Amino acid sequence: MRLEDLLPSPEPVRFVAADGTGTASHGACPRPADDRLVEGYRRMVLGRRFDTQATALTRQGRLAVYPSSRGQEACQIGAVLALRDDDWLFPTYRDSVALVARGLDPAEVLTLLRGDWHCGYDPVATRVAPQCTPLATQTIHAVGLAEALRRNGTDGVVLALIGDGGTSEGDFHEALNFAAVRRAPVVFLIQNNGYAISVPLARQSAAPALAYKGIGYGIGSEQVDGNDLVAVLAVLDAAVAHARSGHGPYLVEAHTYRMEAHTNADDATRYRDDDEVTRWAAADPLARLRTYLSDRGLIDDEAVRTAEAGAEAFAARVRTALNADVPADPRTLFDHVYAEPTAQLEEQRAQLVAELDAREA
Amino acid sequence: MSTATGPGELSLAQALNAALRDAMGDDDRVLVFGEDVGALGGVFRITDGLTAKFGEERCFDTPLAEAGIVGLAVGLAMGGLRPVVEMQFDAFAYPAFEQIASHVAKLRNRTRGALPMPMVIRVPFAGGIGGVEHHCDSSEAYYAHTPGLKVVTPATVEDAYWLLRDAIADPDPVVFLEPKRLYWSRERVDLTTRSAGPMGRAAVRRAGTDATLAAYGPTVPLALQAAEAAAADGISLEVVDLRTIVPFDDETLMRSVRRTGRCVVVQEAQGFAGVAAEIAARVQERCFHSLAAPVLRVTGFDIPYPPPKLEHAHLPTVDRILDAVDRLQFDDEPDLRHTGMAA
Ligand SMILES: Cc1ncc(C[n+]2csc(CCOP(=O)(O)OP(=O)(O)O)c2C)c(N)n1
Numbered sequence: 001m002r003l004e005d006l007l008p009s010p011e012p013v014r015f016v017a018a019d020g021t022g023t024a025s026h027g028a029c030p031r032p033a034d035d036r037l038v039e040g041y042r043r044m045v046l047g048r049r050f051d052t053q054a055t056a057l058t059r060q061g062r063l064a065v066y067p068s069s070r071g072q073e074a075c076q077i078g079a080v081l082a083l084r085d086d087d088w089l090f091p092t093y094r095d096s097v098a099l100v101a102r103g104l105d106p107a108e109v110l111t112l113l114r115g116d117w118h119c120g121y122d123p124v125a126t127r128v129a130p131q132c133t134p135l136a137t138q139t140i141h142a143v144g145l146a147e148a149l150r151r152n153g154t155d156g157v158v159l160a161l162i163g164d165g166g167t168s169e170g171d172f173h174e175a176l177n178f179a180a181v182r183r184a185p186v187v188f189l190i191q192n193n194g195y196a197i198s199v200p201l202a203r204q205s206a207a208p209a210l211a212y213k214g215i216g217y218g219i220g221s222e223q224v225d226g227n228d229l230v231a232v233l234a235v236l237d238a239a240v241a242h243a244r245s246g247h248g249p250y251l252v253e254a255h256t257y258r259m260e261a262h263t264n265a266d267d268a269t270r271y272r273d274d275d276e277v278t279r280w281a282a283a284d285p286l287a288r289l290r291t292y293l294s295d296r297g298l299i300d301d302e303a304v305r306t307a308e309a310g311a312e313a314f315a316a317r318v319r320t321a322l323n324a325d326v327p328a329d330p331r332t333l334f335d336h337v338y339a340e341p342t343a344q345l346e347e348q349r350a351q352l353v354a355e356l357d358a359r360e361a
Numbered sequence: 362m363s364t365a366t367g368p369g370e371l372s373l374a375q376a377l378n379a380a381l382r383d384a385m386g387d388d389d390r391v392l393v394f395g396e397d398v399g400a401l402g403g404v405f406r407i408t409d410g411l412t413a414k415f416g417e418e419r420c421f422d423t424p425l426a427e428a429g430i431v432g433l434a435v436g437l438a439m440g441g442l443r444p445v446v447e448m449q450f451d452a453f454a455y456p457a458f459e460q461i462a463s464h465v466a467k468l469r470n471r472t473r474g475a476l477p478m479p480m481v482i483r484v485p486f487a488g489g490i491g492g493v494e495h496h497c498d499s500s501e502a503y504y505a506h507t508p509g510l511k512v513v514t515p516a517t518v519e520d521a522y523w524l525l526r527d528a529i530a531d532p533d534p535v536v537f538l539e540p541k542r543l544y545w546s547r548e549r550v551d552l553t554t555r556s557a558g559p560m561g562r563a564a565v566r567r568a569g570t571d572a573t574l575a576a577y578g579p580t581v582p583l584a585l586q587a588a589e590a591a592a593a594d595g596i597s598l599e600v601v602d603l604r605t606i607v608p609f610d611d612e613t614l615m616r617s618v619r620r621t622g623r624c625v626v627v628q629e630a631q632g633f634a635g636v637a638a639e640i641a642a643r644v645q646e647r648c649f650h651s652l653a654a655p656v657l658r659v660t661g662f663d664i665p666y667p668p669p670k671l672e673h674a675h676l677p678t679v680d681r682i683l684d685a686v687d688r689l690q691f692d693d694e695p696d697l698r699h700t701g702m703a704a
């Protein structure tokens with residue numbers, strides 16, 4: 001493979017400027033079809049509303065913690081739109097919006113953050129791996145699953161999400177190398193939101209862009225404006241097609257910004273100033289797409305209202321589900337530790353049951 | 362620390378911060394680094410203000426890679442520096458385990474003493490704070506089972522300060538386990554003097570005559586509560602705070618158990634093959650003839666750490682400790698305690 005074929009564009013691919021006007025810096029990628037962009041808009045409205053709702057639920061004590069996706073919706077919706085139903089997604093804790101955009105039950109998505117259980121949805125049925133917290137560890141799992149899909153004779157593709165900070169972990173580099181050597185049908189999407197909690201990208205990496213991290217491993221790479229859904233989808237379409245057609249992995253870096261603090265428990269004023277946040281607010285992915293689509297007559301006020309009403313109804317569903325008190329049963333703690341509980345676990349379960357019975361009596 | 366309230370009252374987190382500040386002030390070789398320890402001051406604010414006071418050269422954010430952080434510390438220690446690194450949470454230290462187990466723990470031994478590894482690996486550990494998965498592991502047994510590492514866990518504000526000072530001054534690598542749920546506990550302390558012994562010694566936190574509760578880190582306050590509750594029922598429990606898991610202070614614990622004749626070990630970690638098992642074995646090997654009952658353990662269950670809504674069912678409680686005390690066969694046998702026949 002020639003080095004030129006691996007190199008990302010010198011500037012991030014962009015179809016739509018921050019003010020919603022079209023630009024021409026998108027190289028070879030074709031523009032995704034209109035109906036997919038309109039669908040992308042609908043899901044972004046929904047995703048944004050879901051995110052606001054989840055943040056509100058932390059204030060009401062309904063969620064233990066919530067890492068917001070606000071500002072990163074174009075990346076997360078773009079990732080979901082680029083995949084077929086039988087493809088797999090490997091998300092992080094940051095990517096709840098991607099999961100609801102993929103159609104997962106929001107209450108099941110929030111099970112982890114609500115503190116009811118670890119993974120609340122069925123990863124096999126949804127083809128979404130459990131949201132991963134130990135950074136970068138999911139990327140190598142994605143490679144393994146991609147290889148399994150190929151061994152099973154399907155043309156499925158795996159898309160692994162990772163943050164800018166996560167690219168510093170050794171596992172990420174092992175994943176890239178394995179993927180390349182084994183030609184796994186996997187796409188890595190780095191959501192570079194500028195920070196790993198408090199640590200800005202400049203302290204994380206001295207690379208000209210994170211997109212260059214693929215090259216040393218022989219992986220074709222691209223960088224994209226992560227707040228431009230049209231560009232994200234165009235680039236991911238190409239990346240997924242590349243992987244699906246047997247050409248091996250692909251790496252995409254999306255330049256975006258985390259509008260909220262790391263989580264509701266974080267105090268972002270300790271490490272970044274409001275001016276920076278204000279500047280990025282002007283590059284909002286949702287407003288940008290709406291302007292772009294309405295300027296082209298692809299959505300009108302009615303379509304905007306319908307999307308917003310749908311999102312509002314969705315938020316109401318989330319509220320109802322999360323405001324219901326679902327009792328967590330301690331007796332279930334011993335389930336699924338092994339296929340069959342060990343004798344010791346049975347003994348411990350009996351001990352706990354006796355304790356609970358004594359308390360109830 | 363700017364947030365200190367009245368004179369002398371400090372939280373455990375603030376005492377750790379003071380220990381780092383004083384150690385850095387006393388010895389230029391001491392470096393503090395890890396994830397978010399600079400501008401943010403660490404997610405628990407243990408390194409708050411250190412970059413401002415000592416500059417980027419002395420306290421700095423690293424790229425996000427735990428194996429890298431500890432590996433860098435190995436090289437720095439080889440070069441004569443004294444790294445104090447922060448692992449952000451217990452489970453996020455696992456990527457560093459190879460560096461810790463294969464190098465930090467062994468370099469002194471492999472090089473016949475030419476390359477000692479004086480460093481401190483600080484790990485906020487254990488649960489009880491409603492943390493989601495991977496944020497509440499009790500990982501002490503992994504470290505305690507690795508020869509070459511010292512393993513320390515403070516339970517009081519004063520110990521947080523002095524044990525960390527000792528750990529930084531120690532010629533060997535110390536895994537310093539900070540019980541997260543005690544970070545916010547406050548005490549009036551005078552850090553210019555110390556009331557408990559140095560690292561390596563256990564401390565009797567409450568004197569008692571009927572049984573010994575051995576605890577460390579997050580379970581020490583729990584053991585004290587249990588002793589308080591038992592006292593109301595006329596049972597006198599002695600509470601030994603182990604403070605240092607490795608090297609283990611057999612002497613203090615055995616002296617206590619030989620007197621009380623009964624022992625319950627309390628740990629938050631899952632029980633199987635845990636530190637409490639080691640302690641129970643040591644007690645029965647050394648105090649067999651003084652024991653009136655088997656040494657019992659109160660531990661977490663042998664399950665992955667549960668989600669926030671269920672952690673209360675997993676964690677040792679005062680009731681579970683008192684239940685164990687009840688099972689120490691006070692009624693089964695003639696009470697020899699006051700006859701001079703017990704050792
Ligand atoms: C192995 C590991 N180390 C540390 C952490 C603690 N931690 C959680 S999120 C985070 C920052 C991650 O930054 P980035 O990869 O950029 O993702 P973002 O949160 O910005 O989406 C850190 C340090 C972790 N989850 N896993």
Ligand SMILES: [Mg+2]
Binds near residue numbers: 165192193197
């Ligand atoms: Mg980031």
